[in-house]
Amino acid sequence: MTGVAEPRYRERLTTPWWWYLGALGVGILLGAEIGIVLPGGWVLVPFFVVTLLGAAVVYRLGSGTVQVVGQELTAGDRQLDLSRVDRLVPLSVTELRRVVGRHADPAAYTFIRSWVGPGLQLIMRDPSDTTPYWVVSTRHPDRLIAVLTAV
Structure with missing residues (x-):
């Protein structure tokens, strides 16, 4: 037993699921803009990075x-x-x-x-x-x- 009391009530105020679709859309748009200036093999990197950052922001907003x-x-x-x-x-x-x-x-x-x-x-x-x-x-x-x- 750790001595920590169990919550009598607990509610996580999560964001709506469709906000992740918005993060995906922003990731695609910003990734395309950044990818324009990158050499051939690096074009997809901004798509993944910006999309992951957007999803992380949406997740963090819903962590209260x-x-x-x-x-x-x-x-x-x-x-x-x-x-x-x-x-x-x-x-x-x-x-x-x-x-x-x-x-x-x-x-x-x-x-x-x-x-x-x-x-x-x-x-x-x-x-x-x-x-x-x-x-x-x-x-x-x-x-x-x-x-x-x-x-």
């Missing part, structure tokens, strides 16, 4: 996770002690855009991904807290709320 371990919510690289949370507000796509748009508090922590529609707003207990609320993208706000209220 939201998880609950013990008494903490982890969103990206930040942790939040759940005892600081007063209210949980599920957000539809429209509400999420409003909360992180021009009506947003600049001091709020946002962990959103544009390709994940709904989200969750976690409002802090202490109004003088430097971070008044968190906004987190999640495909399953109801499941996350159920886990957070159980904790």
